[in-house]
Amino acid sequence: MFIFIALVLALGDVILLSFPREPHYQGRSLTSWLQQCNDTSLDETQRLSEAQTAVRAMPIKNVLPRLLNLVEDKDDPVSVWMIDKSDKFRVQFLKWHSAEDFQQLGIAGFEVLGTNAAPAVAELTKLLNDKEHAFVAVRCLIAVGPPAEQSVSQALTNQSVQVRYFATQQFAWVTDNDEVYLAKMRECLEDPDGSIRFAAVQGIGLQTQAPDLAIPLLLEALRDKQDAVASWAAKFLANFGTNALRAFPDLSNAVEHGSPNTVNQALKTMVAVAPDKALPIVFENFRSADAHRRKISVELLNQYPATNLEIQTALQQSASDPDSALARRARELITKQYQAEHPIESQFSDDPSFEGKSLGEWLKTHDTEGAFSENAKRAIQQMGTSAIPALLKRISYVQPPFGLRAPEVNLDAVRGFITLGEQTATVLPQLGTLMDSTNKDTALYAMLATLGTGSNAMPYLIKGLTNQFPDVRNEAANTLTEGVGDKFPEQRKQAIPLFIKLLNDPDDDVRMNATNQFKQIDPTASAKAGIK
Amino acid sequence: MKTQYCIRHLGFLAAIFLSVVSASADPIELPEKPITPEITVLISLAIFLEVVCILLVLRRSQKPRFFILWLIGIHLFTYPAFLGFLWLEQNMRPAFAAGIGEGLVVLVEGTLIYLICRFIPSAKSDLAIPSIFKCLLASLIGNILSAAAFPVLIAIHDHFAFT
Numbered sequence: 001m002f003i004f005i006a007l008v009l010a011l012g013d014v015i016l017l018s019f020p021r022e023p024h025y026q027g028r029s030l031t032s033w034l035q036q037c038n039d040t041s042l043d044e045t046q047r048l049s050e051a052q053t054a055v056r057a058m059p060i061k062n063v064l065p066r067l068l069n070l071v072e073d074k075d076d077p078v079s080v081w082m083i084d085k086s087d088k089f090r091v092q093f094l095k096w097h098s099a100e101d102f103q104q105l106g107i108a109g110f111e112v113l114g115t116n117a118a119p120a121v122a123e124l125t126k127l128l129n130d131k132e133h134a135f136v137a138v139r140c141l142i143a144v145g146p147p148a149e150q151s152v153s154q155a156l157t158n159q160s161v162q163v164r165y166f167a168t169q170q171f172a173w174v175t176d177n178d179e180v181y182l183a184k185m186r187e188c189l190e191d192p193d194g195s196i197r198f199a200a201v202q203g204i205g206l207q208t209q210a211p212d213l214a215i216p217l218l219l220e221a222l223r224d225k226q227d228a229v230a231s232w233a234a235k236f237l238a239n240f241g242t243n244a245l246r247a248f249p250d251l252s253n254a255v256e257h258g259s260p261n262t263v264n265q266a267l268k269t270m271v272a273v274a275p276d277k278a279l280p281i282v283f284e285n286f287r288s289a290d291a292h293r294r295k296i297s298v299e300l301l302n303q304y305p306a307t308n309l310e311i312q313t314a315l316q317q318s319a320s321d322p323d324s325a326l327a328r329r330a331r332e333l334i335t336k337q338y339q340a341e342h343p344i345e346s347q348f349s350d351d352p353s354f355e356g357k358s359l360g361e362w363l364k365t366h367d368t369e370g371a372f373s374e375n376a377k378r379a380i381q382q383m384g385t386s387a388i389p390a391l392l393k394r395i396s397y398v399q400p401p402f403g404l405r406a407p408e409v410n411l412d413a414v415r416g417f418i419t420l421g422e423q424t425a426t427v428l429p430q431l432g433t434l435m436d437s438t439n440k441d442t443a444l445y446a447m448l449a450t451l452g453t454g455s456n457a458m459p460y461l462i463k464g465l466t467n468q469f470p471d472v473r474n475e476a477a478n479t480l481t482e483g484v485g486d487k488f489p490e491q492r493k494q495a496i497p498l499f500i501k502l503l504n505d506p507d508d509d510v511r512m513n514a515t516n517q518f519k520q521i522d523p524t525a526s527a528k529a530g531i532k
Numbered sequence: 533m534k535t536q537y538c539i540r541h542l543g544f545l546a547a548i549f550l551s552v553v554s555a556s557a558d559p560i561e562l563p564e565k566p567i568t569p570e571i572t573v574l575i576s577l578a579i580f581l582e583v584v585c586i587l588l589v590l591r592r593s594q595k596p597r598f599f600i601l602w603l604i605g606i607h608l609f610t611y612p613a614f615l616g617f618l619w620l621e622q623n624m625r626p627a628f629a630a631g632i633g634e635g636l637v638v639l640v641e642g643t644l645i646y647l648i649c650r651f652i653p654s655a656k657s658d659l660a661i662p663s664i665f666k667c668l669l670a671s672l673i674g675n676i677l678s679a680a681a682f683p684v685l686i687a688i689h690d691h692f693a694f695t
Contacts, residue, residue: 076627078627079627081683082630085686086626089571093615093619094615096622096626097623
């Protein structure tokens with residue numbers, strides 16, 4: 001009887017042992033090494049290289065069948081159920097693999113082996129006809145490289161869009177021949193799916209070493225009915241430099257009849273390839289009734305040398321364009337030009353200096369948090385009251401010629417005033433007047449500039465609570481609650497009636513902020529005011 | 533003397549079963565947290581159903597006293613062994629690993645039931661000792677029932693847990 005039982009169990013043992021055994025290296029199975037390859041990020045070079053070496057060290061004749069086995073894996077309902085339930089019940093010691101996980105390991109294996117996996121190409125090619133495995137197969141074939149050129153070429157016409165897209169996008173990895181590559185991409189440009197034509201254009205656009213073959217294809221793509229394809233074709237033509245001069249008539253045609261993105265890119269490419277020849281076309285578009293075309297033209301006109309009077313006049317005109325976004329952009333561009341011609345230092349030429357550095361230079365030495373070094377603090381404090389006129393000028397500074405915001409310069413002044421500390425007290429009345437400015441930034445930064453004066457700043461912060469700008473009222477409430485105000489609770493009590501008024505402020509943010517801060521400052525008074 | 537002989541053979545059988553375990557060893561992370569109480573209850577219920585089924589199949593056979601406790605005791609060995617097997621075979625498809633594991637469990641449990649009925653003194657000596665085939669059949673039916681009941685129990689649990 002025991003012999004019978006032993007036989008039954010031995011039979012089970014034999015069944016188990018007869019499963020295809022995985023190759024091992026240093027006591028670990030191939031799957032385990034593949035898992036390491038798959039889980040390791042590219043920057044963990046040592047760990048990755050260890051796993052890759054292990055996979056390559058195993059006999060290829062044993063590795064390839066296992067990799068194919070992994071790639072061909074399929075999900076079954078029982079396994080899917082088991083994986084789902086193991087996750088749900090947090091059975092953490094069982095780390096099951098879904099078919100997708102196994103396929104991923106297979107792909108990792110082919111990526112490690114590269115051209116050494118060439119003997120598996122025939123099997124992988126067969127999988128291209130299997131809907132469930134075609135995408136995994138094409139990924140593996142791309143990993144194999146040039147030996148899989150024919151198979152990947154076959155995948156370019158696969159019934160699955162996902163497979164065709166991936167094959168088109170990655171085809172350059174399996175062929176070194178420009179002619180073959182571009183011939184295949186030409187076929188892809190005729191694909192009924194736009195995403196594949198888009199991938200083909202991206203591939204063609206990078207072939208700048210073969211302009212005679214690539215440019216005609218890009219011109220073909222420029223006529224594509226899909227805006228994304230045509231616009232990228234126009235964009236890539238710019239990479240071909242003067243070789244793309246022959247594309248000028250087609251680009252001009254695209255500017256005339258193309259859709260918005262194509263017009264944009266075609267004009268940009270024309271300016272990049274032949275700026276002088278393109279200028280009349282840019283002007284023509286500048287005079288267009290279409291705001292989009294005018295906007296593109298303004299951006300392009302700005303790229304021309306600032307010495308061209310006609311261009312400068314056009315830019316000045318566009319600063320008062322009826323389209324507000326375009327007018328704003330034009331003002332920004334003109335301001336940028338102005339700042340390039342008149343560096344900020346030249347606008348503050350009467351700055352005091354200390355140890356050979358001007359105030360402006362010292363103010364720029366702050367770190368990313370806005371804090372000055374001990375040296376810079378000492379320099380600013382040494383300049384003392386002589387720095388005040390320059391700091392006041394900076395507080396209310398706006399960028400000429402259109403008076404655009406200059407928050408960086410304003411903030412430099414705020415830091416300067418705070419560093420001066422008590423010395424700022426002499427200009428507090430002036431800062432108070434600036435708080436009534438019609439410019440929001442000036443009002444806000446003038447209030448912040450008082451913060452270095454300790455308790456002297458309190459009246460100005462309280463005044464800020466009734467400022468015409470919500471941002472100033474908000475900042476005043478914040479600073480009274482958590483900043484300077486926290487150090488002078490007695491003086492802060494004077495602000496309580498104003499806080500109560502802020503509870504009915506027309507601005508939502510101010511109301512919400514004031515409610516929270518009032519609760520924090522005086523829970524009893526806030527409860528009386530009906531705040532829960 | 534007879535008992536010693538029996539234990540020696542049990543050791544031999546365990547060695548045959550466990551040889552598969554050592555052959556498939558792979559360095560895999562150790563478990564971090566215990567299985568949640570909910571699943572423990574569901575597994576216990578499934579095992580209980582299996583035990584009841586085996587008792588029914590072997591009701592006309594000679595069995596030792598407290599046979600139900602012996603059957604539960606068997607599971608204290610076979611269930612951890614089953615989980616250990618699944619743990620070692622995580623690189624297999626889950627359904628395949630569970631299928632083989634269950635098959636081995638049927639064989640081991642059937643054999644142990646036979647040994648228990650054969651060698652542990654019985655309360656009613658007038659009944660026949662069950663054959664090894666009957667024990668394997670009882671184990672097979674019991675395990676099929678428990679494997680089939682487990683998803684149903686989980687579905688019931690899910691129903692109550694999410695409503």
